[in-house]
Amino acid sequence: MGRIFGTDGVRGIANTELSCKLAMNVGRAAAMVIAESIGRKPVILIGKDTRISSDMLEAALAAGLTSVGADVILAGVVPTPALSCLVIQSHADAGIMLSASHNPYEYNGIKIFGPEGVKLPDAAEFEIEQIVLDQIKPYTLRWGWELGRIRQGNNLVETYIRHLCNTVEGDLSGLRVAVDCSNGSASATAGELFRHLKADVTFLHNQPNGININRNCGSTHIESLVEHVENGSYHAGIAFDGDADRCIAVDEKGNVVDGDVIMAILATHLKERGKLAKNTLVATVMSNLGLFQFAKKNNINLEATKVGDRYVLEKMLKCGYNLGGEQSGHLILRDHMSTGDGQLTAITLLSILKQSGKPLSELASVMEVYPQVMVNIQADAVMKSQLDVDPGAQKIIEDAKAALGPDGRILVRASGTEPLIRIMIEGRDKGEIATLADQVADQLKERLSQNEDCKKLEGF
Numbered sequence: 001m002g003r004i005f006g007t008d009g010v011r012g013i014a015n016t017e018l019s020c021k022l023a024m025n026v027g028r029a030a031a032m033v034i035a036e037s038i039g040r041k042p043v044i045l046i047g048k049d050t051r052i053s054s055d056m057l058e059a060a061l062a063a064g065l066t067s068v069g070a071d072v073i074l075a076g077v078v079p080t081p082a083l084s085c086l087v088i089q090s091h092a093d094a095g096i097m098l099s100a101s102h103n104p105y106e107y108n109g110i111k112i113f114g115p116e117g118v119k120l121p122d123a124a125e126f127e128i129e130q131i132v133l134d135q136i137k138p139y140t141l142r143w144g145w146e147l148g149r150i151r152q153g154n155n156l157v158e159t160y161i162r163h164l165c166n167t168v169e170g171d172l173s174g175l176r177v178a179v180d181c182s183n184g185s186a187s188a189t190a191g192e193l194f195r196h197l198k199a200d201v202t203f204l205h206n207q208p209n210g211i212n213i214n215r216n217c218g219s220t221h222i223e224s225l226v227e228h229v230e231n232g233s234y235h236a237g238i239a240f241d242g243d244a245d246r247c248i249a250v251d252e253k254g255n256v257v258d259g260d261v262i263m264a265i266l267a268t269h270l271k272e273r274g275k276l277a278k279n280t281l282v283a284t285v286m287s288n289l290g291l292f293q294f295a296k297k298n299n300i301n302l303e304a305t306k307v308g309d310r311y312v313l314e315k316m317l318k319c320g321y322n323l324g325g326e327q328s329g330h331l332i333l334r335d336h337m338s339t340g341d342g343q344l345t346a347i348t349l350l351s352i353l354k355q356s357g358k359p360l361s362e363l364a365s366v367m368e369v370y371p372q373v374m375v376n377i378q379a380d381a382v383m384k385s386q387l388d389v390d391p392g393a394q395k396i397i398e399d400a401k402a403a404l405g406p407d408g409r410i411l412v413r414a415s416g417t418e419p420l421i422r423i424m425i426e427g428r429d430k431g432e433i434a435t436l437a438d439q440v441a442d443q444l445k446e447r448l449s450q451n452e453d454c455k456k457l458e459g460f
Contacts, residue, residue: 003133005125007308007416009111011100014053018108020060022132027064027096028139029131030112031148033124034094035070042093045153047075047083049099049185049243052210053108057098061110065096066148068140073153079185079244081341082160084117088338089159091115099185099243102220102328103418105211117338118317119310157189164344165196167336168351172199175235175354178250179346180225181206182218184242186343193343199350204228214241219248219329219342222256230254236353236360240342245309246329247342249349251360259329260291262349264367266331267300267323269352275322275335276300282315282324282332284308285411289426294367307413309340371430375437379421383448384414387421396443400425400436408433410440421448 004010010026012018034042044065048054054077062072073092075083080097087095093115100107112120112128120128130136142148172194179194179201181187187206194201204225205217217224219239229237229250237250249257257265263281270276280301283291287304295302303321305311309332312324316334325331330340337344353360379387387393400410408427415422423440427433 004129007310008101009097009109009119011103011107011109011417013106014051014057014108018057018110020056023057023060023110024064024067025132025139026110026128027061028068029128030094030096031065031068031070032131032137032140033127035068037124038093041069041071041148043071043073045073045075045083045087045090045092045095047078047080047086047095047097049080050077050183050187050208050210050213051098051100051105051108051242053106054098057108057110061096061098062150066150067142068148069142069146070148072148072150074150075153075156077185077188078157078160079189079341079343080111081245081337081339081344082157082185082189084113084339085160085163085337085341086153086156087113087115088117089163090153090156097243101243101417102214102218102241102246105213105215113339118313119339157192161189161193161196163336164193164341164347167344168197168347169355170351172197172347172350172354175350176200176233177350178202178204178225178228178232178234178237179206180204180217180219180222180237180239181244182214182240182242183208183212184214184218184240184244186240186244189244190240190343193347197347202228202232202234218242219246222248222250226250226254226256236350238346238350240346241329244342245340247331247345247349248329249346249360251364253361255361255364257360257364258288259325259327259331260288261364261367261369262329262345263323263325263331264291264294265352265363266333266348267295268298268366270323271298271300277320277322277334280319280321282312282321284312284326286413286424287327288367288372289370289409290368308416313339370426371428371433372424372426373430373434373437375423375441376415376420377423377441377445378419379414379448380419384419384421386448387412387414387444390447392447393444396440396447400440403436404433412440412444
């Protein structure tokens with residue numbers, strides 16, 4: 001993880017950590033790196049989600065890009081995967097998305113896509129960081145006719161929706177679905193998408209006001225969708241996150257169908273039709289133990305990567321796989337999209353639901369879900385850096401592994417996007433693993449806090 005770029009772009013509280021100056025300078029540096037790689041003036045798309053800060057940062061970013069000669073096309077409010085798709089469709093040289101995904105509204109982020117619709121490689125991000133922070137080269141400011149121009153993109157959202165619709169065999173008529181847009185980017189696209197596909201949809205949380213994105217709604221706050229499905233007569237519920245690159249489902253009984261289970265359903269469907277590339281599914285080490293058992297039982301290879309959709313995608317691209325994702329609902333269907341797309345995941349799942357004639361609860365039973373407990377502890381950069389190297393912290397984790405035995409597992413990692421250390425424990429007894437998770441969290445917090453205090457006293 002770099003000094004500006006984390007595992008998922010630049011993130012921070014808007015107008016403080018992620019200031020207008022930083023956005024402008026990241027735009028300048030990114031345009032310079034891209035221009036140098038292609039040998040000409042670049043054309044760069046900018047998309048944004050519904051956060052109140054997105055307009056401000058869009059202006060700063062566009063100013064930075066045009067000040068070094070890049071032309072800018074404003075895509076407006078779009079899902080992150082839409083921007084990725086539109087970079088390819090419009091033959092742009094790059095795309096920059098303003099979003100902090102599932103985080104609260106006061107956060108925002110900058111995510112940069114190359115011309116193939118995938119995130120910039122680490123080397124390019126590192127070079128951008130060096131220009132912004134180390135000033136390894138001056139900004140190539142332009143003037144007169146060499147300045148870049150800004151224009152509004154026309155019919156871009158329609159192009160993306162048309163692409164999604166073309167991935168579905170037939171339509172979704174006959175399905176009654178509740179869709180939670182998380183007051184985010186899906187609010188600008190989901191209505192038209194489901195109208196084209198002829199589904200009977202009730203929309204929830206699709207009235208963004210700049211500060212209600214992800215607030216008690218969407219894929220990270222599934223409770224309101226569950227309640228709505230339980231009180232209605234729906235075939236399924238669908239929840240997106242703020243920038244619509246994630247999708248979590250709810251079955252007709254109100255049970256949550258997370259990303260792991262959706263992957264199992266899609267992998268089964270593709271394998272039955274001989275379309276699961278190299279008979280392999282890509283997931284992360286944080287996926288539920290039940291997904292690993294599902295793969296073994298169904299003779300499907302499962303490749304496990306580090307946590308983060310970029311690592312899943314890297315493995316897929318390197319090895320030619322076409323299905324992968326995360327428990328969070330960030331699924332990548334490489335046959336149709338170059339990045340994770342919540343709306344593509346949703347309509348693919350609903351299409352399988354319609355074709356099968358089975359209830360979603362029956363489709364979801366293909367995978368047994370192990371009880372899983374997740375506990376987060378607040379951690380600054382020093383605490384996070386000590387997690388993997390401090391012997392005391394490692395002993396705490398090893399002792400927990402021994403206590404779990406062969407029927408469980410523990411994974412502890414520093415978040416790449418938030419000031420947190422995440423502790424995940426799986427096992428047969430939810431009560432026991434919940435108690436153990438709290439114990440590990442308390443012990444790690446105490447241990448790593450002591451290390452930080454010692455460093456401060458020693459003048460590090």
